[in-house]
Amino acid sequence: MQGKPPSASRITMSHFILPEDANPLGHGHGGVILKHIDTAAGMVAMRHMRGVAVTASIDRVDFIRPVFVGELVHLKANLNGVGKTSMEVGVRVEAENLYTGEIRYTNSAYLTFVALTSDGKPCDVPPLIPETPDDERRQLEAMERRQMRLTLRSRE
């Protein structure tokens, strides 16, 4: 199977936070942000393998700073590493104040997607070919996290 670089699937997705996206404090609801994280990451996984991929897990997500109604949220999603049938996508979330241009880092998350055949069985994904030192570092870190996830799951 032909390998592909992270640049072939990387995306930035932007979403305007509306009142309907807010919690009672007027902050972007955590569940709404999570939905956009999952969507952005899923698009990266599907672009890499050009088929169906489902979310298998989302690693710990910290909400470091709030996002406010009227801000633009940017979700930068990148394929960090692949296993045999699984793919780890990293998503960095930033909020942009449209009046001042200030950009705040708010969240990041690592998600694992599994590629499926049309009858729902896991199938092999194309290898990931790093192009830059950043790609190589992310791939190495993804392999370490994959090992940690496998260890944790083996204890369940």
Ligand SMILES: CC(=O)SCCNC(=O)CCNC(=O)[C@H](O)C(C)(C)COP(=O)(O)OP(=O)(O)OC[C@H]1O[C@@H](n2cnc3c(N)ncnc32)[C@H](O)[C@@H]1OP(=O)(O)O
């Ligand atoms: C985009 C969406 O919203 S999709 C909706 C939400 N997601 C879902 O409904 C998915 C429901 N879950 C499932 O269908 C299954 O658990 C699957 C397809 C994810 C995994 O099926 P399994 O039969 O456990 O697959 P299997 O044991 O063969 O593992 C396949 C791969 O998944 C990985 N995997 C399985 N479970 C997990 C997990 N919880 N976290 C991370 N990776 C996992 C395995 O490590 C393996 O990776 P590898 O091939 O790269 O080594």
